[in-house]
Amino acid sequence: xxxxxxxxxSATLWHLALALAFALLFAVVGSGLLRAQEPARRSxxxxxxxxxxxxxxxxxxxxxxxxxxxxxxxxxxxxxxxxVYFGFTYCPDICPTDLVEIGRALDQxxxxxxxxxxxxxxxxxxxxxxxHLAEYLPLFHPRLIGLTGxxxxxxxxxxxxxxxxxxxxxxxxxxxxxxxxxxxxLDTQGRYLGFFPPNTPADRMVTIIxxxxxxx
Numbered sequence: 001x002x003x004x005x006x007x008x009x010s011a012t013l014w015h016l017a018l019a020l021a022f023a024l025l026f027a028v029v030g031s032g033l034l035r036a037q038e039p040a041r042r043s044x045x046x047x048x049x050x051x052x053x054x055x056x057x058x059x060x061x062x063x064x065x066x067x068x069x070x071x072x073x074x075x076x077x078x079x080x081x082x083x084v085y086f087g088f089t090y091c092p093d094i095c096p097t098d099l100v101e102i103g104r105a106l107d108q109x110x111x112x113x114x115x116x117x118x119x120x121x122x123x124x125x126x127x128x129x130x131x132h133l134a135e136y137l138p139l140f141h142p143r144l145i146g147l148t149g150x151x152x153x154x155x156x157x158x159x160x161x162x163x164x165x166x167x168x169x170x171x172x173x174x175x176x177x178x179x180x181x182x183x184x185x186l187d188t189q190g191r192y193l194g195f196f197p198p199n200t201p202a203d204r205m206v207t208i209i210x211x212x213x214x215x216x
Contacts, residue, residue, distance in 0.1 A: 043164070058192040059084075059184065060160035064121065064153055067133035067146035074190055080117040081212065082186040083205075086163045086179065088124035089136045094181045094198055096140070102183060103141035104202035105209065112213055115188075121147045121157055123165045123177050187212065 059074075066072050083102055087095035099120070106113045120137055122128035125148045128136075133146030148154070158165060165179035183196040183205070193212055196205055 056162070058160070058162055059186055059190060062121075062147075062153070062157040062160065064147040064149040064157065065130065067130050067137065067148070069130055072145075072147060077117050077119075078190065079188050081115055081188060081209070082184070082190070083116060083118040084121065084161065084184040084186065085119065085181075086121045086123055086158060086161065086165070087181060088122055088177045088179070089128050089132060090124065090176070098181060098183060098198060098200075099137075099140040099144070101200060101202045101205065103144070105205040106141055106143065108202055108206045109209065112210070115213065116209065118144050119147060120144055121154065123154065123158065123163070123179050125149060125151060125154055185209065185212070 061074055063071070063073050083105075085095075085098060085102065087098070089095070102118050106116065106118065109116065118141065120133070122133065128146070128148055130146075130148060133148060137144040137146045147157075149157075157163075161184055163180055163182075165177055167175055168178050169175050181198040183200065185193045185195065185208070187193055194208070196208070
């Protein structure tokens with residue numbers, strides 16, 4: 001009976017190294033293909049350039065759900081001027097600061113402000129549930145409407161408004177959201193009029209908003 005010779009240790013190691021090399025090659029190629037299929041995200045600077053110089057249309061259709069559980073689209077707000085803000089409730093500084101100024105601007109406008117609808121669109125749907133938004137937003141103004149939805153739906157809205165955002169891991173099971181923070185002003189037909197940069201005080205917002213309101 002013929003006996004099968006065992007491969008030498010060096011041959012075994014060579015075959016193992018070859019197998020690992022092929023596995024690594026397929027992993028790298030596969031990850032490259034996945035990245036190629038993902039839409040390229042533009043940088044914050046690129047999107048800022050678009051907004052500053054009106055290089056592309058800003059705003060557009062969205063399909064989200066408000067903090068009361070009601071499906072909402074942009075068509076629901078026709079006839080109202082919109083103040084649209086993208087952020088997240090766990091934001092430690094800029095989001096609450098801007099929301100305070102939005103609320104103060106609405107109060108300063110008085111009855112003239114009734115034609116304005118403020119919207120808060122979360123960039124963190126994982127934590128910003130409808131119930132959480134319903135508790136959080138009245139702290140800033142009773143007329144604020146919070147909007148959430150799937151990651152894809154929020155991404156579509158953010159892309160339409162040229163919003164930069166990125167989830168950033170900060171530790172085990174912890175993260176924040178890096179994002180641009182502009183307050184967008186739209187007219188009663190949903191047309192983009194301009195934006196207020198972060199930390200714009202309420203009185204400055206009121207001055208600009210009044211210039212767009214219909215004369216009495």
